[in-house]
Amino acid sequence: MATQDLNYDVAKGFAFSALLWGTVTVLLGILIASQLVYPNLNFAPFLTFGRLRPLHINAGAIGFGIGAIFGLFYYITQRLTGQDILFPKLAKAHLWLFNVAVVLAAVSLLIGMNTTKEYAELEWPLDVVVVILWVMFAINILGMIFKRKQMHLYVSLWYIIATIIAVAVLYIINNLAIPVSWNKSYSIFAGVNDANVEWWYGHNAVGFIFTTPILAMFYYFFPKSANLPIYSHRLSIVAFWSLIFAYLWTGAHHLIYTPVPDWIQTVAMAFTIFLIAPSWGSVVNGYYTMGGNWDRMRSNYLIKFFILGITFYGLQTIQGPTQGLRTISALVHYTDWVPGHVHMGTMGWVTMTICASIYYMLPQIYKTEIYSVKLANLHFWLVLIGQLMYSVTMWITGIQQGAMWRATDQDGSLTYTFIETNLANVPFWQLRIIAGIIFLCGFLVFVYNVIMTAQKGRRLAQEVA
Amino acid sequence: MNIYKKPILFTLLATVTILSGSIAMMIYPMFLESTQPHNKLQQPYTPIELAGRDVYQAEGCNNCHTQTVRPLKAEVARYGPYSKAWEFEYDRPFLWGSKRTGPDLARVGGKYSDKWHYKHMSNPAKLKAGSNMPKYDFLADIELKPAQIEHRMKVLGFPYTKEQIEELEGMTQMDAIVAYLQKLGTAVPRPPRPKMVKEGDVNTLANDPKAIAQGKKIFELNCTGCHGIDLKGDVGADLTDVIWLGSTEDFEDWEIFEVIADGTYKGLKRRAEGGMPPFGDFMGKYKIWSLIAYIRSMEAQE
Numbered sequence: 045m046a047t048q049d050l051n052y053d054v055a056k057g058f059a060f061s062a063l064l065w066g067t068v069t070v071l072l073g074i075l076i077a078s079q080l081v082y083p084n085l086n087f088a089p090f091l092t093f094g095r096l097r098p099l100h101i102n103a104g105a106i107g108f109g110i111g112a113i114f115g116l117f118y119y120i121t122q123r124l125t126g127q128d129i130l131f132p133k134l135a136k137a138h139l140w141l142f143n144v145a146v147v148l149a150a151v152s153l154l155i156g157m158n159t160t161k162e163y164a165e166l167e168w169p170l171d172v173v174v175v176i177l178w179v180m181f182a183i184n185i186l187g188m189i190f191k192r193k194q195m196h197l198y199v200s201l202w203y204i205i206a207t208i209i210a211v212a213v214l215y216i217i218n219n220l221a222i223p224v225s226w227n228k229s230y231s232i233f234a235g236v237n238d239a240n241v242e243w244w245y246g247h248n249a250v251g252f253i254f255t256t257p258i259l260a261m262f263y264y265f266f267p268k269s270a271n272l273p274i275y276s277h278r279l280s281i282v283a284f285w286s287l288i289f290a291y292l293w294t295g296a297h298h299l300i301y302t303p304v305p306d307w308i309q310t311v312a313m314a315f316t317i318f319l320i321a322p323s324w325g326s327v328v329n330g331y332y333t334m335g336g337n338w339d340r341m342r343s344n345y346l347i348k349f350f351i352l353g354i355t356f357y358g359l360q361t362i363q364g365p366t367q368g369l370r371t372i373s374a375l376v377h378y379t380d381w382v383p384g385h386v387h388m389g390t391m392g393w394v395t396m397t398i399c400a401s402i403y404y405m406l407p408q409i410y411k412t413e414i415y416s417v418k419l420a421n422l423h424f425w426l427v428l429i430g431q432l433m434y435s436v437t438m439w440i441t442g443i444q445q446g447a448m449w450r451a452t453d454q455d456g457s458l459t460y461t462f463i464e465t466n467l468a469n470v471p472f473w474q475l476r477i478i479a480g481i482i483f484l485c486g487f488l489v490f491v492y493n494v495i496m497t498a499q500k501g502r503r504l505a506q507e508v509a
Numbered sequence: 510m511n512i513y514k515k516p517i518l519f520t521l522l523a524t525v526t527i528l529s530g531s532i533a534m535m536i537y538p539m540f541l542e543s544t545q546p547h548n549k550l551q552q553p554y555t556p557i558e559l560a561g562r563d564v565y566q567a568e569g570c571n572n573c574h575t576q577t578v579r580p581l582k583a584e585v586a587r588y589g590p591y592s593k594a595w596e597f598e599y600d601r602p603f604l605w606g607s608k609r610t611g612p613d614l615a616r617v618g619g620k621y622s623d624k625w626h627y628k629h630m631s632n633p634a635k636l637k638a639g640s641n642m643p644k645y646d647f648l649a650d651i652e653l654k655p656a657q658i659e660h661r662m663k664v665l666g667f668p669y670t671k672e673q674i675e676e677l678e679g680m681t682q683m684d685a686i687v688a689y690l691q692k693l694g695t696a697v698p699r700p701p702r703p704k705m706v707k708e709g710d711v712n713t714l715a716n717d718p719k720a721i722a723q724g725k726k727i728f729e730l731n732c733t734g735c736h737g738i739d740l741k742g743d744v745g746a747d748l749t750d751v752i753w754l755g756s757t758e759d760f761e762d763w764e765i766f767e768v769i770a771d772g773t774y775k776g777l778k779r780r781a782e783g784g785m786p787p788f789g790d791f792m793g794k795y796k797i798w799s800l801i802a803y804i805r806s807m808e809a810q811e
Contacts, residue, residue: 079641079643080610080641081641083633083634083640083641083642083643083644086643086644088643088644088645088646088647089647092568092569092643093569093572093573093643094568094569094570094572094573094643095568095569097569097572098569098572156567156568156569157567158566158567158569159566159602160566160569160571160602160604161602162607186516186520189516190516190517192516195514196513196514197513197514197516197519201516202513202519202523205516205519205520205523206523206527209520209523209524209527210527213527213528213531217535222664224660224661224664225657225660228563228661230601230602230661230664230665231601231602232601233539233601233602234545234597234598234599234600234601234603235544235545235594235596235597235598235599235600235603236543236544236545236594236597236603237538237539237544237545238597238600238601238602238603239597239603239605240534240535240538240544241535242602242603244531244534244535285526288523288526288527289526289527289529289530290530291530292527292528292529292530292531292534292535293530293533293534295534295535296534298607299605301579301580301581302577302579302592302605303577303592303593303594303596303597304544304594305538305541305543305544305594308534308538311533311534312534315530374579374581377607378575378606378607378608378609379608379609382607382608383608449583449584449587450581450582450583450584451583452583452586453793453795453796455793455794455795456793457586457789457790457791457792457793457794457796458583458586458587458790458791458792458793461730461731461791462587462611462612463637463638463639463640463730464730466610466611466639466641467639
C-alpha cells in the first residue's frame with residue numbers, strides 16, 4: 045500500500061483523554077474502597093459512597109473505556125481501510141464534546157442526578173449528549189468502512205461494526221424515560237419489566253463495551269505486536285457470530301431468584317453457559333497465534349500484556365457463567381465476590397489490552413520507540429499484582445459473606461446478624477485498598493511512560509524539521 | 510458471495526443477529542402477564558413516599574441496599590417473605606440493586622419506629638455499632654418542594670389529595686425518606702410467627718454465668734442501639750426500670766421472650782408504642798433465653 049497521510053491527531057487526543065479519566069477512575073476507586081472501611085471519609089452531600097460509586101463506574105466505563113475505544117478505533121479503522129478520516133472537523137468536535145460530556149456527567153452525578161439504573165446512571169440531558177457522541181463517532185467510522193480502499197474487512201472491523209450497532213440499540217432502549225424536569229426522569233418501564241430491560245442492557249454493556257471493542261483491539265494490535273498472523277480465520281468467524289448472537293440472551297442471569305419469570309432466568313443461564321465457547325474461541329485463537337513460542341513473552345513486553353489480558357478474558361468468561369448458575373448465584377450474588385469478578389475483567393483483560401494497544405499505537409504515530417521498556421515491565425507487574433490482590437481478596441470475603449448469611453445454628457436460627465457478616469469483610473476491604481494503591485502506582489507508571497514517549501516523539505519531529 | 514467484502518450487508522446481518530436475542534428475551538416478555546401482574550394489596554406511592562423514593566435514588570442508596578428477598582430459606586428468615594412480582598407495579602425504575610453492603614430493605618417498612626429511622630439516618634453507627642453507612646443528617650435541612658412533587662405525581666398518574674400536597678409544606682427530605690422506607694414491603698402479608706414459648710415457661714438459663722456472658726454479647730450486637738449500652742433506653746425502653754414497657758407490673762420470662770421473638774407493634778396489650786423488630790427468626794431459643802438471663806442480671810444490680 046502506498047504511504048498515505050492518515051489523520052491520527054484525534055486518536056492521540058482520545059488516548060490522552062483516556063489516560064486522564066483512567067487515573068481519575070482508579071483514584072475514585074481507592075476513595076470509595078476506603079469509605080467502606082472508614083465511613084468518616086464520606087463528605088456529605090457530594091462525596092458520599094452512594095454518589096461516588098456511580099461516578100467511579102461512569103468515569104471508568106465512559107471516560108476511560110469508551111475514550112480509549114474511540115481513540116483506538118479511529119486509528120485501527122484508518123489502518124485497516126486505508127481510508128483517511130472522512131470528516132476531520134467532526135472527529136475533532138467529537139473529541140472536545142466527549143471531554144466536556146465526561147465533566148458534565150461527573151458534576152451531574154455528584155449533585156445527585158442519578159437514574160439508579162446501573163451503568164446507565166446519567167439523567168436524560170446527558171443521555172442525549174451520549175447519543176450525539178455515538179452518532180458523531182458512527183458517521184466517521186462506518187463511513188470509512190463503507191468507503192474503504194482495502195476491500196476485505198479484517199476481524200477487528202467486524203467487532204467495531206457490532207459494537208457501534210449494539211451499543212446504540214442498548215443505550216437508547218434502556219434509557220427511555222419520561223422527563224419531569226431538566227434533572228429528573230422516570231423510566232417508561234416499570235417493576236419486573238424495568239429490571240429485565242436494565243439487565244439486558246447491563247450485561248450487554250459489558251458485552252459491547254468491555255468485550256467486543258477490546259477484542260477488536262486484541263485482533264489488531266496483538267498480531268501486529270507479535271508480528272504473526274492470527275492462527276485461524278475460520279475460528280475468528282465462528283467465534284464472532286456466535287458471540288454477538290448469544291450475548292443478548294444472557295442478561296437475566298443477573299436476576300437469578302428475583303421475581304423475573306423463571307423461564308427467562310433459565311434460558312439466560314443456558315445461553316450463558318453456551319457463551320463460554322465463543323469467548324474461548326478468541327482465547328484459543330490468541331494462544332495458537334503464538335505458535336508455541338512462549339519465550340517471546342520474555343523478550344516482547346507487548347505480547348506479555350496481550351497474552352495475560354486474553355488469559356484474564358478466558359478466566360472471566362469461565363467464572364461468569366459459573367456464578368450465573370442458580371446454585372452458585374445463591375451463595376455469591378450480592379456479596380463482594382461480584383466486584384472481585386468485575387475487576388478481573390476491567391483491571392485485567394480490559395486495562396491490560398487497552399494499555400498495550402496504546403503502547404503500540406503511540407510510538408507508531410510519533411514514529412519513535414517507546415520511552416522505556418523497563419518502565420513498561422514495571423507497569424505490567426504492578427497492575428498484575430494489584431489486580432490479582434483485588435480479585436482474590438474479594439472472592440475470599442465474598443464466599444465468606446455468602447456462607448455467613450446462610451449459616452444456621454442447631455435450632456435452625458441464623459448464626460450471624462448482618463453487621464457481623466459485614467465486619468468480617470473489613471480486613472479484606474483493607475487489603476483491597478492496598479491492592480488499589482499498587483494498581484494506581486502501575487497505572488501512573490504507564491501514564492508517565494506514555495507522556496515521555498510523546499515528548500520524545502515531538503522532539504524527534506522538531507529535529508527532523 | 511463474501512459478506513466480509515460487503516460492509517453494508519455485513520452490518521445488516523450483524524444487526525439482525527443482535528436483535529434476535531433482544532426480541533426474544535427483552536421485548537417479547539413485555540407483553541406477558543407474568544411480568545406485570547397486578548395485586549390490589551400494592552398501592553401507588555403517596556406524595557411524601559414518592560418524594561422519599563426520589564431522595565433514595567438521588568443519594569444512590571441502591572449502591573449498597575437491595576430491595577428483593579430471594580426465595581431462599583436463610584434469606585426469608587433474615588428479611589421476611591420473598592419478593593413477589595406484583596409488588597413492583599409502580600416502581601419506575603425498579604430498585605432491586607445488585608450488592609448488599611447494607612441489608613436488604615424490601616421488608617423494612619414497619620420493622621423499626623420512625624424515631625429509630627430519624628436517629629439512624631442522622632448517625633448510623635450510633636444505633637448499629639460497626640455500621641459503615643454514611644451520615645445523612647443533612648437531609649433534615651433540605652425542604653421538600655410541594656409543587657414539584659405534585660407535578661411528578663401527575664406524570665406518574667398516582668392518585669393524591671390536595672391535603673397530601675399541602676402537608677408537604679415545611680417537611681424535609683428526611684421526613685420523606687423515612688416515609689418511603691416505612692412503606693417498603695408493607696403490602697405483603699406476613700404469616701404469623703410460630704409460637705416459640707408457652708405461657709408460663711421459665712428461663713432455665715437464669716443465673717447461668719455462661720449464658721449471661723453469651724447474652725451480654727448478643728445484647729451488644731443487637732440491642733444497644735436502641736436500649737443503650739447501660740440498658741437505660743433511648744429509642745427503645747429502659748430495661749432496668751420497673752415500669753418497663755409502660756407496665757407497672759413485672760414481666761414474666763415468657764412475656765419478655767415473646768417481645769424479643771415477635772417484636773412489638775402499636776396496640777399490643779401492655780406493650781408500649783411498638784417499633785421493636787422481631788428477633789425470633791434469627792436468634793432462636795437459646796440465644797433469646799441467654800439474652801433474658803443477661804437482662805435479668807442487669808435488673809438485679811439496680
